[in-house]
Structure formats: C-alpha cells, structure tokens
Amino acid sequence: MKSFRLFLIASLIFITNNFLFSQEEDVVEDSTETLEVYLIDNYLQGENEKILVLSWMTNLPTKSKVKIEEIGTFNVSDTLTDFHQTKIDLSNVRFTKNEYMFKIISELEDGSSVESEEYSFLVPFEEKDTSSTKSTITSQQVKTSSSYYIYNFALGITLWLLPSPALAFENNKTKFAILKDLPLVSIGSSSAYKTFPYVYFYAGYVYIPEGFVKNSFRLGTKYLYELPEIKHFVSLGLGGFTNFKGSNGINGEIGFSFLKVLKTFEMAASYSYNYLPSSKNKFHLFSIGLFTSSFSINLNY
Numbered sequence: 501m502k503s504f505r506l507f508l509i510a511s512l513i514f515i516t517n518n519f520l521f522s523q524e525e526d527v528v529e530d531s532t533e534t535l536e537v538y539l540i541d542n543y544l545q546g547e548n549e550k551i552l553v554l555s556w557m558t559n560l561p562t563k564s565k566v567k568i569e570e571i572g573t574f575n576v577s578d579t580l581t582d583f584h585q586t587k588i589d590l591s592n593v594r595f596t597k598n599e600y601m602f603k604i605i606s607e608l609e610d611g612s613s614v615e616s617e618e619y620s621f622l623v624p625f626e627e628k629d630t631s632s633t634k635s636t637i638t639s640q641q642v643k644t645s646s647s648y649y650i651y652n653f654a655l656g657i658t659l660w661l662l663p664s665p666a667l668a669f670e671n672n673k674t675k676f677a678i679l680k681d682l683p684l685v686s687i688g689s690s691s692a693y694k695t696f697p698y699v700y701f702y703a704g705y706v707y708i709p710e711g712f713v714k715n716s717f718r719l720g721t722k723y724l725y726e727l728p729e730i731k732h733f734v735s736l737g738l739g740g741f742t743n744f745k746g747s748n749g750i751n752g753e754i755g756f757s758f759l760k761v762l763k764t765f766e767m768a769a770s771y772s773y774n775y776l777p778s779s780k781n782k783f784h785l786f787s788i789g790l791f792t793s794s795f796s797i798n799l800n801y
Contacts, residue, residue, distance in 0.1 A: 535560050537604055537616045541585070544623050550593065552621060555585035562606040567615075569601045580609060595623045656794065659765055664789025668708050670781075679706040679787055681718065686793040688800050696724045696733050696766075697793050706741065712781050713749075716741040722753070732757040732766065741774065749776040757791065765790040 541555040554566060554576075561580035567573045571593055576586045584604075600623065604616040666677040681704035688697030704718035720739015727733060737753035755770025772785045 666787035670783035
C-alpha cells in the first residue's frame with residue numbers, strides 16, 4: 501500500500517511538472533510577435549533624376565536596409581524605429597528593364613535580421629530598335645501608374661466633400677437634414693501604432709429644410725479615442741454654430757466609426773445635442789458619414 505502511494509505521488513509530480521512546462525512554452529510562444537511590414541510609398545521620382553522614394557511602417561521597432569536586385573543594398577535607419585522612409589539616388593544606374601524587385605531587411609532589437617517579401621518598382625528605360633537603330637523610351641507603365649494615382653486622388657477629394665445624411669429631432673418632430681464637417685487641422689502622432697489623430701479642428705455646415713435654424717455654419721473640435729483591437733475610434737466633440745442672423749448655439753457630440761472604406765476613410769455614426777441659448781430652442785442630430793484627416797493639415801509629433 502505504501503509503494504502504491506509513493507507511485508501516485510511520483511505520478512502527480514511528473515504530471516504537474518509537464519503541465520507547468522507546457523504552460524511556460526505557451527507563454528513564450530504567445531509573447532513572440534511576428535514582424536510585419538506595411539509598405540506606403542514606392543515609386544521613382546522623375547524620369548531624369550531617378551530618385552527612388554520608399555516609406556513603410558513596421559509593427560515592431562527595427563533598424564532597416566533595402567536590397568535592390570542587380571543594384572545593391574542601401575542603409576535606411578541606424579536606430580530602432582517603426583516608421584522608415586528614404587530617397588535613394590539611382591541616377592547613375594543604367595536600367596535594363598521595366599521592373600526591379602527589392603526586399604526590406606529589418607534588424608530587430610535582439611540583433612536578428614528578417615527579410616520581407618519581394619516588392620517591385622517600375623522604371624522607364626532605353627532600348628534600341630535593331631531595325632531602325634532608334635532609341636525609344638518605354639514609359640507606358642509609369643504613365644499608367646500616374647493616372648492611377650490621379651484617379652485615386654480625385655476620388656478621395658470627392659468622398660471628402662460628400663455631405664452626410666442626417667435626421668434632426670426638433671419639437672417632437674423628425675426632420676431630414678444634411679451636414680458636412682471638414683477637418684482642417686489634425687494633431688496626432690507619427691508612430692505606426694497610431695492610425696487616427698488625437699484631436700482635430702473642423703469647419704462645417706448644416707442644412708435643415710424645415711428646422712428652426714435652416715442653415716448654420718459650424719466650428720469645433722473633436723477628440724478621437726482609438727480602439728486598436730478593432731482599428732476604429734470613439735469620438736467626443738464640442739463646438740458652436742450660427743446662421744449669422746442672430747441664432748447662435750453650442751453643441752456637444754459623441755460618435756464612433758465602424759467600417760473602413762477604400763483604406764483611407766472611416767464610416768462613422770454620430771449624435772449631437774444642439775442648443776440655442778437666446779431662444780432656448782434645442783434639437784438632436786443623428787448622422788452617418790465618412791471621415792478622414794488625410795486632406796487636412798496634419799501636425800504630428
């Protein structure tokens with residue numbers, strides 16, 4: 501009986517040790533985060549200058565280099581950072597094809613190096629026509645790329661100026677409204693861990709066809725509390741409005757974003773309480789629209 505008890509105790513100790521060891525392994529595995537690279541800019545600036553403009557973000561602070569096939573390796577950052585940008589002078593390079601591949605080499609805090617997947621950039625190059633010995637410039641891909649960026653910029657401006665539909669509740673009546681708030685100045689961080697500014701100042705306009713104040717001009721500020729787990733935000737705002745005819749008011753607002761649109765805009769819903777002290781009139785405003793600070797003056801630190 502004594503031997504059986506010793507066997508049970510030994511078995512229990514063995515199982516406990518294995519369980520704790522496996523837990524320790526899990527903790528180590530969970531604490532190991534995979535390096536991710538988010539490429540932002542990747543283009544050749546000027547056909548004559550041949551300056552390669554690159555920028556990217558990483559989810560971990562790293563040192564960085566760029567390795568371009570058939571050309572060489574270029575140092576980018578000697579210090580640990582999560583935001584990397586560089587301009588590489590390739591004016592002395594004679595290009596022999598339209599597309600060149602490159603990799604981003606990242607050095608982690610522990611000294612280990614990680615190579616990214618292959619990226620590419622497009623270049624114009626000279627090729628000789630053997631039948632007529634005439635030099636031609638192949639730049640169709642570069643023109644296509646430029647047109648693509650112009651189209652995206654025009655689409656972004658259109659969406660930025662697009663007014664938001666809203667519902668106004670005034671004197672126990674529901675009324676249709678249109679509003680638009682344009683971010684003018686945004687204050688944020690240049691860190692890769694921040695997607696949205698901390699705060700921004702805006703100018704706006706509200707039109708309520710059947711409202712006590714039909715047209716009003718708005719000025720205010722909004723604070724954005726970022727939710728990194730879901731990559732959206734909750735906003736708190738305070739501002740004032742006027743119709744320049746004696747009807748002046750103040751408003752408080754709360755809102756949240758819930759959908760990413762075209763990688764730049766956030767679909768957001770908001771509620772604001774609007775009060776006019778002179779007439780003691782008030783109305784509630786519910787709206788849904790698009791937000792981006794990309795077209796505002798961004799002050800990052």
